[in-house]
Amino acid sequence: MAVLAPGIQLSASVQLVPASRYTVAQLTAAYNQTRVDYLVPMPMNAARLAEYIHTYDVDLDASVVAVDASADGQILGLAMLGVRPGRSWITRLGVLPASRRGGIGRALLQALLQTSDARAIPLNVLEVIKNNTPAYNLFIQCGFIARHELLVLRRPPGPPASAPAGRVEWLEGADALALLAGRADTPSWITETESITRAGHVQALTLQLPDGGAGWLVFQEQTFHGLPMLLTRLTLRTLAGAPAEVGRAMLGHLYTRFPDLDTQAENVLEADPHLPAFLDQGFVESFRRIEMHRFYGGC
Amino acid sequence: MPSVLVVEDNPDNAELARRVLSARGFEVRHAPDAESGLEMAVDQPPDLILLDLGLPDADGQTLVTWMRRVPALARVPIVACTAWPEETAQRMVTAYGCDGYIPKPINVARFADQIAGYLSRGGR
Numbered sequence: 001m002a003v004l005a006p007g008i009q010l011s012a013s014v015q016l017v018p019a020s021r022y023t024v025a026q027l028t029a030a031y032n033q034t035r036v037d038y039l040v041p042m043p044m045n046a047a048r049l050a051e052y053i054h055t056y057d058v059d060l061d062a063s064v065v066a067v068d069a070s071a072d073g074q075i076l077g078l079a080m081l082g083v084r085p086g087r088s089w090i091t092r093l094g095v096l097p098a099s100r101r102g103g104i105g106r107a108l109l110q111a112l113l114q115t116s117d118a119r120a121i122p123l124n125v126l127e128v129i130k131n132n133t134p135a136y137n138l139f140i141q142c143g144f145i146a147r148h149e150l151l152v153l154r155r156p157p158g159p160p161a162s163a164p165a166g167r168v169e170w171l172e173g174a175d176a177l178a179l180l181a182g183r184a185d186t187p188s189w190i191t192e193t194e195s196i197t198r199a200g201h202v203q204a205l206t207l208q209l210p211d212g213g214a215g216w217l218v219f220q221e222q223t224f225h226g227l228p229m230l231l232t233r234l235t236l237r238t239l240a241g242a243p244a245e246v247g248r249a250m251l252g253h254l255y256t257r258f259p260d261l262d263t264q265a266e267n268v269l270e271a272d273p274h275l276p277a278f279l280d281q282g283f284v285e286s287f288r289r290i291e292m293h294r295f296y297g298g299c
Numbered sequence: 300m301p302s303v304l305v306v307e308d309n310p311d312n313a314e315l316a317r318r319v320l321s322a323r324g325f326e327v328r329h330a331p332d333a334e335s336g337l338e339m340a341v342d343q344p345p346d347l348i349l350l351d352l353g354l355p356d357a358d359g360q361t362l363v364t365w366m367r368r369v370p371a372l373a374r375v376p377i378v379a380c381t382a383w384p385e386e387t388a389q390r391m392v393t394a395y396g397c398d399g400y401i402p403k404p405i406n407v408a409r410f411a412d413q414i415a416g417y418l419s420r421g422g423r
Contacts, residue, residue: 032355036309039382043308045332045355156395157364224357224365225337262364284394287387 010103013070016111019063019078024050030065030075034094040129040287055198056091056190059083064111066095066104079108081115082189088116089189090126093135105135109142113294122296125189127267130288143298148291150188150267151275153283159259161281164252166209176204179216184237188267188291196220196233207250213241217250221261231263236274247277255281267291301418302326304345306336306362307380308355316349316380316405323411333357337365344371347418349401352381352391363395376417380405 019027025046035041044052053060063080067073077095081088090112095104116124127150128135136146171179180193189195196202196218204218215238222230231254238246265283268275303325307313310331317327328345330336333354340348348366352359359379366372379392379400392400398420401413 028355032308039384041353041382043353043355048356154360154391154394156360224361225334229357229361229365260368262361282394284390285387286391287383 010107011068013068014076014102014104014107015067015069016064016107017067018061019065019080020060022065022075024053026075027065027078030078030096031092031094033075033096034077037097038129039132051199053080055195056082056089057084057194057198058091062112062115063092064108066099066108068099077104077108079112081112083116083119083121084192084194086121087123087125088112088119088121090124091189093126106138106142109138113142117297120296124294124298125291127188127289127291130290136290136292139292139294142294144292144294146290147293148186148188149270150289150291151265151270152286152289153263153265153268153278154286155263155265155278155281155283157260157262158255158282160252160255161248162252164249164256166207166213166249166253168205168207168250168253170257171204171206173202176202176218179204179206179218179237180235182237183235185235185272186269187235191233191235191267196235199233205250205253207246207253209241209246209249211241213246213249214239215241215243215246215250217247217254219254221258228258228261231258231261232266234263234265236277238274243273244276244280247274248280251277251281300324300326301347302328302343302345303347303349303414304328304330304336304340305349306330306333306354306359307349307351308332308353309351312351312380312403312405315407316410319405319407319410320414323415325411325414331355333359333362333365336362340366340372340375341369344375346375347414348372348375348377349414350377350379350397352379352383352388360391360395363397367396374421376421378414378417 028046028049032043058080066077076099079093206216218235220233313329376398379397382403
């Protein structure tokens with residue numbers, strides 16, 4: 001049983017056990033049930049959750065499942081912990097609707113934070129969907145502070161808004177990944193270089209504009225039904241010139257080459273100087289997240 | 300008898316839609332994910348596709364994108380069904396070329412009329 005903050009009583013029949021005791025299929029089913037009434041439910045199948053665990057370095061031994069020992073071990077909720085050098089990431093935290101308001105979410109969160117602290121990990125990170133007030137308040141109470149507002153953007157297939165200027169060079173694999181060593185943005189967990197590297201299928205373009213503007217754009221191509229469908233994890237860097245102009249040209253070249261592909265750009269900083277370029281090229285806002293940080297022992 | 304393909308991962312939501320639409324005389328088929336939804340739509344194009352935007356294997360936007368590439372589905376009305384806030388839902392269905400959206404939870408008293416309305420207007 002997790003150690004809870006003063007004043008929190010968890011039913012005696014509720015136990016927290018390592019997520020590694022369960023199959024990915026079992027975890028997927030439980031996760032989907034926790035999200036069934038969410039504003040943005042984002043259900044998964046087992047293959048997607050397995051990929052998620054791999055891509056985001058989720059440690060299932062450090063992740064927890066809440067079960068009802070008096071009901072044949074029925075899963076009541078779960079929470080996962082991603083672990084990378086110097087930081088951990090709280091994700092997939094959720095409680096089944098019928099079991100909410102009983103302290104289970106807090107117990108799951110505290111169990112992950114205790115594990116993180118026991119490993120002397122200095123920084124805990126999470127993202128909460130904007131306007132999920134109960135979850136946001138729980139995180140504040142457990143020592144997290146809001147750091148950034150992140151936008152999740154989508155762009156349906158289509159050609160660029162206008163013919164892009166400049167000269168581009170296309171890169172793949174290691175050559176594309178090498179660009180990320182020079183990134184200057186503040187990536188979230190899912191857009192960190194580690195995530196992009198583990199997800200694979202990386203491509204990039206480098207741009208040189210006639211007026212001296214220059215930059216690069218790294219992206220990934222995902223397939224559906226075996227064919228290219230979605231561009232994702234777009235990372236832009238302007239090396240010279242105005243980011244909005246350079247970004248507009250880089251995205252223009254991207255959609256000149258891939259006019260038939262859908263795009264999802266996750267966790268774009270609200271203050272990202274390339275944001276006007278995204279909007280000019282037809283991206284629409286899907287929803288927002290708030291990135292929150294907690295430092296070692298802060299709960 | 301108009302046919303409706305309901306692409307919805309939540310079995311309770313799918314069953315409710317099936318019952319309401321069947322009672323109105325629609326032929327209803329159900330796909331629980333994007334992959335089976337695409338296969339069923341291609342095998343036997345329906346008169347209308349009711350699409351949950353949050354699916355376990357690919358999101359609804361990706362599925363719309365794919366369906367619009369299939370000539371036999373290019374003009375089939377696609378109606379999104381989502382719990383997203385109205386402004387977001389409207390923005391997304393407009394951007395992705397859906398024919399409209401119905402908010403979740405569905406209004407049982409109006410649902411069949413809403414579907415019939417989209418069918419009478421036809422696809423894009």
